[in-house]
Amino acid sequence: MSRSSRRLLTVVATATVATTLAACGSSGGGGDNNSGANKASDTGITATSIKIGATYPLTGVAAPGYSEIPLGVKAYFDYVNNNGGVNGRKIDYVYKDDGYNPTNTSSVTNQLVLQDQVFMVMGALGTPTHNAVVQFLNSERVPDLFVASGSLSWNQPKKYPETFGWQTDYEIEGKVIGNYIKEKFPNAKVGLFLQGDDFGEDGAKGVKEELPASQIVASQTYTSGNTDIGPQIAALKAAGADLVVSFSVPAYTALSQLASLQLGYKPQWFVSNVGSDATLVGNLLKSFSKGAVSGAGPLEGVLTTRYLATVDMKDDPWTQLWQKVWSASGQKGDLTNFEVYGMAQAYTTVQALQAAGKNPTRESLVSAIEKAGGDWKGPLVAPFRYSSDSHAGVSGMTVAQISGGGVKDLTGVETTDNGKDAPIQQSSDEAGTPPANGIPNEKPVG
Numbered sequence: 001m002s003r004s005s006r007r008l009l010t011v012v013a014t015a016t017v018a019t020t021l022a023a024c025g026s027s028g029g030g031g032d033n034n035s036g037a038n039k040a041s042d043t044g045i046t047a048t049s050i051k052i053g054a055t056y057p058l059t060g061v062a063a064p065g066y067s068e069i070p071l072g073v074k075a076y077f078d079y080v081n082n083n084g085g086v087n088g089r090k091i092d093y094v095y096k097d098d099g100y101n102p103t104n105t106s107s108v109t110n111q112l113v114l115q116d117q118v119f120m121v122m123g124a125l126g127t128p129t130h131n132a133v134v135q136f137l138n139s140e141r142v143p144d145l146f147v148a149s150g151s152l153s154w155n156q157p158k159k160y161p162e163t164f165g166w167q168t169d170y171e172i173e174g175k176v177i178g179n180y181i182k183e184k185f186p187n188a189k190v191g192l193f194l195q196g197d198d199f200g201e202d203g204a205k206g207v208k209e210e211l212p213a214s215q216i217v218a219s220q221t222y223t224s225g226n227t228d229i230g231p232q233i234a235a236l237k238a239a240g241a242d243l244v245v246s247f248s249v250p251a252y253t254a255l256s257q258l259a260s261l262q263l264g265y266k267p268q269w270f271v272s273n274v275g276s277d278a279t280l281v282g283n284l285l286k287s288f289s290k291g292a293v294s295g296a297g298p299l300e301g302v303l304t305t306r307y308l309a310t311v312d313m314k315d316d317p318w319t320q321l322w323q324k325v326w327s328a329s330g331q332k333g334d335l336t337n338f339e340v341y342g343m344a345q346a347y348t349t350v351q352a353l354q355a356a357g358k359n360p361t362r363e364s365l366v367s368a369i370e371k372a373g374g375d376w377k378g379p380l381v382a383p384f385r386y387s388s389d390s391h392a393g394v395s396g397m398t399v400a401q402i403s404g405g406g407v408k409d410l411t412g413v414e415t416t417d418n419g420k421d422a423p424i425q426q427s428s429d430e431a432g433t434p435p436a437n438g439i440p441n442e443k444p445v446g
Contacts, residue, residue: 034357034444038088041359044119050353050360051092052077053112055124055133056148060099061225065250065280065338066125069148070095072322072342073123075329080346080439082328086353094118100224102132109133113140120145120365123166123345127151127198128224138162143365145352146345146393150274151198152418155392157370162362164369164386165393166345168307169418170199170247170272173397174206176305176414177245177270179424180399182210189217191241191267193232193256195248196221203247203272209420217241222252233259236267243268248275254284257298269302273397276304277337278405299402303410307381307397308344310337312406318344318379321434344379347440351376354442368445377432378440381413392418396427 037047044051058067070093077091085091094116096108105126112118113136120143124130127149134153137144138160146166147154150173154165181188190211194200200221208216218239220232233256236244244267246256253275260266275281282296309316311323311334322343326335353360355368373386382396396415400407413427435441 034359034446036359039359042119042361043117045089045360048089049092050086050089051094051116051118052349053109053116053118053121054093054095055098055105055108055112055121055129056095057100057125057129058097060101061251062100062126062249064284065277065336066100066148068336068338069123069125069342069345071331072326072339073346074342075325075331075339076343076346076350078329079325080350083437083439086350087358098126098129100126100129102129105129105132106136109136113137113142118142119360119362122146122349123148123342125149127153130154131198134160134163141362143362145365145369146348148341148345149199150202150393152202153198155390155418157389157391160391162366164373164391166348168273168305168382168394168397169392170202171206171209171418172395172416173272173305174203174208174245174247175210175416175422175424176206176397176399177203177272177303178207178210179414180303180411181207181215181243181245181270185243185268188215188243188268189240190215191217191236191239191244192219193236193244193246193248194219194221195252196223199249199274200247203245207245210424222248224249224252227251227255229255230259230262232256233265234263237263237265241267243270246271246275248272250275250277250280251284254281254288257281258285258288258293261293261298269299271302271304273305273307276302276402278402278407279336280338282405296402296405300404302402304400304402304407305397306400306407306409307394308337308340308379310407311335311340317434321438325438347378348376351378351440351442354440355445357444357446364445371445372442376440376442379432379434382415382427385417 040046057063077093081090098105122145125148144163150170222229278296285293309319313319355372356365370388380394385392398409399411400409415427416422416424
């Protein structure tokens with residue numbers, strides 16, 4: 001997977017958000033949007049097209065892996081376009097590079113909204129980067145769908161009515177992880193290795209809601225861009241942590257594994273879904289060690305979580321669909337889990353557009369997600385939590401273990417909600433079965 005091995009740049013900047021911007025048009029609304037001929041019903045909508053924008057780290061510290069996500073999005077949108085589009089409209093997908101730099105995110109998001117005149121932003125990646133633009137998108141009344149981050153920030157419908165999460169949030173993931181440790185490793189001395197932002201903070205919050213404070217013997221954070229994390233790993237070792245929960249992006253998962261090897265430190269690792277792709281982390285380990293570590297071997301036995309089927313699950317019907325879509329796209333390279341993530345987000349986006357009506361408006365799109373999104377079936381293993389009071393994404397995940405370069409499930413689907421008082425439950429819900437043609441068929445919400 002050579003795309004994942006590109007050189008890392010350590011770029012970190014403080015966020016700035018433009019506060020004096022011209023309005024980019026009405027959010028529409030009113031009238032019957034489900035009848036008559038296709039028309040230019042809102043900004044970014046013509047009779048024949050829907051323009052969707054996004055921002056991703058195509059370069060910089062977070063590019064490995066994450067730069068592949070929009071390739072998956074595009075592959076699925078192209079597949080839909082080649083099969084008639086959404087209500088006869090083709091999706092025009094425009095994505096821009098922000099280098100995982102919040103200042104750049106502000107600049108390119110302004111371009112998408114004010115110059116490119118997108119109908120919505122979908123799948124914009126990153127907690128610190130998207131925090132730089134969420135206020136702007138809401139002030140412009142641009143639907144801000146399915147942010148590629150599990151931060152709790154995206155579930156604030158009163159403050160940010162246009163913004164929706166998508167993946168399992170980090171607090172819920174932390175609760176599922178903490179609950180598993182409580183049941184399977186009750187005597188473990190737990191250390192935390194955390195990214196120093198909402199990602200790490202929300203994940204640690206969930207873990208602490210399930211474990212007694214006395215069981216957590218150390219907590220260490222890293223700053224994205226500073227690759228010297230040896231002192232943090234040494235501190236975890238010195239504290240006697242024999243199980244380390246890591247809320248880290250792939251580069252820092254690799255760096256933590258390399259530092260552990262150098263220190264002879266061998267705890268049981270439990271790595272967040274965000275940073276546990278074995279193929280990518282293995283490639284990064286090889287790169288960072290200059291070939292001294294040849295692949296994903298150090299990850300064998302690492303615990304993790306999942307909310308989507310992975311590429312090694314060859315018999316899963318969703319994996320089979322994504323492989324079909326990828327092959328039809330004509331793009332080079334083997335299908336990766338990051339491209340699968342993008343395709344799954346694109347699938348949910350098509351569901352939302354269908355539910356918004358034949359001539360969708362920004363207002364009808366947001367309303368449709370709130371009214372119908374909680375009932376959508378698709379590739380995620382647990383239900384969404386969408387309603388007028390909740391813009392939170394999927395409600396659960398499974399605990400899994402890295403084995404042979406893939407993952408094997410250790411639990412069924414476990415669902416919960418935010419907060420210490422929300423119980424963790426075994427769920428009977430599973431990912432839906434893909435439609436025969438691979439395209440959803442949601443009814444408009446009227």
